[in-house]
Amino acid sequence: MAEPVGIDELLERVRSEIDRIEARAAHEAYEAGDALLVDTRYAALRARDGLIPGALIVERNELEWRLDPWGSHRAPEADSHDLRVVVFCNEGYASSLAVASLRQLGLHRATDVIGGFQAWKEAGLPVLPPGPPGTPA
Numbered sequence: 001m002a003e004p005v006g007i008d009e010l011l012e013r014v015r016s017e018i019d020r021i022e023a024r025a026a027h028e029a030y031e032a033g034d035a036l037l038v039d040t041r042y043a044a045l046r047a048r049d050g051l052i053p054g055a056l057i058v059e060r061n062e063l064e065w066r067l068d069p070w071g072s073h074r075a076p077e078a079d080s081h082d083l084r085v086v087v088f089c090n091e092g093y094a095s096s097l098a099v100a101s102l103r104q105l106g107l108h109r110a111t112d113v114i115g116g117f118q119a120w121k122e123a124g125l126p127v128l129p130p131g132p133p134g135t136p137a
Contacts, residue, residue, distance in 0.1 A: 011093065014100040018111055023120040026086045026113050030054060035084045036077050038067070040098060041117060045090050050127040052088065052120060060089070063098055068105050084109040092116035
């Protein structure tokens with residue numbers, strides 16, 4: 001059994017193995033057709049702050065099942081271990097831990113955005129407004 005570790009140390013360890021990217025680089029990779037943007041924010045945050053155009057919405061508790069290319073519940077976009085997946089959470093913390101999990105599944109190009117959705121929004125990158133109440137976000 002591994003020695004217990006605090007979340008700050010765990011996050012530091014995980015991030016030391018990830019080549020994290022800035023929001024603008026994520027946008028450029030998406031525009032070039034070289035990345036699948038994956039928004040793991042929960043519905044209340046998407047409803048409050050809006051959506052990233054073109055991002056696949058997969059809440060964190062479903063991420064591994066939806067992105068495992070060998071999985072029976074995979075999203076159609078998750079067709080290869082070579083897929084470059086760029087994960088977003090709200091501020092870029094939970095997404096780093098999610099990337100570590102995706103890498104364990106063999107998605108070796110998985111990364112996350114420094115600062116998450118909030119950095120995307122602050123960079124002035126495209127954000128769709130949330131839909132009317134009751135609309136799935």
